[in-house]
Amino acid sequence: MLTKSEKSFVFVYVIIVILELVCSSLVSLYALHFITKPSVVISLICFLHQNTNDLDGKTKKITIWALTFSVLGDILLMFVFINQNFFIGGLISFMLAHLMYIKVFYGKHKFHKKIFNFLGILLIYVFFLFYILKNNLGNMLLPVILYMAVILLMVTMAFLRQGQVNKLSFILVFLGAITFIISDSLLALNKFYRPLPLANISIMLTYALAQLLIVFGLKKQS
Template sequence: MLSNIEKRFSILFFIIVLIELITGTVESLQTAHYFAKPAIVISLLFLFIKTSGLLDKSLRNITIAALIFSLLGDILLMFVDQSPHFFTAGLVAFLIAHVMYSLVFLKHRNLANSMSVFLIGLLVYASGLFYVLKDGLGDMLVPVVIYMLIILSMATSAYLRKHKVNQLSYSLVFAGALCFMISDSILALNKFYQALPLSHISIMVTYALAQYLIVLGILKIKKQ
């Protein structure tokens, strides 16, 4: 399933994620956290740029843009304790990243897919999450609603690739999109509802998996 370079990268990637989990949890290692967290997406950028030469140029460039905006979002969210504006800016960066990913996924959309059950499931999930969050959103109500709509659109566009790309590419990207939804949901619950135990670990594990699966899934398009 994975090429040799992808296997070697995967070992390095999950070592980086482990370092981030440790440095982001242990207070005395916070300085290293500022290097470890961005390294997650930076490593994926290097892998993608190195191995995506056979992909469509537009798809390749938009994916790179999605990773760059994700990296920017990662950096901004590390400084939310200094100013709430960093959270808003990080939200915008990730919103743009989700739009970029949606554009990539829609390049292989299959409009013949039946979406009714999937959309119902998404709406039930989003409605339940919003019901829990709404009282704590305050001035962030509109930005969070917009963000939720964008990430739901991203997940939908990932679903629409079904039967249009090979099964491996579809499965990896779709699983990654769902992990992104879970990661953002945990982040929102932790910030706007109540502090969750081990939230840093659950957020970063699902986030790292999301980016890893999406990038690998996009790379597998060339192997149809």
């Protein structure tokens, strides 16, 4: 399933994620968090650049843009303690990242009737999450609604790749998209509903896994 280079990268990737979790949790190492957090996705950019010569240039370029916007979002969110406007900046950056992923997934999509059942389940989940959050969103109401719409479209496009790419590529990308929603949901609940136990760990683990699955899935489509 995984090539030798992919296995080697996963090993390095896991170490980087663990370092980020440690640095973000310990006061004595927190300064290193400003290096380790962006390093998670930066490592994916390096991997994609060096190990996807068989992936078409357009897909590779747009995916790198998606990851670059993700890194920018990670950096901006680290400075929310200074000013809440950094959260808006981070939200916009991740929205742009999702739009890049939508563009990549759209090139391999095909409409089929199964989408209605999937969309029904997805909409129930999103509306339930919004119902929990809405009273605490304040002036973030419209930005959050817009972000939800974009990530909903991203997951839908990932689902519509079914039958247009090989099974492994579809499964990895689709699981990555679903995991991304879970990560963003945890972040939203922690920020706008109530603090979650071990929030930094659960959010980072699901986020790192989502990005890894999407990148590996896109690599496998070739």
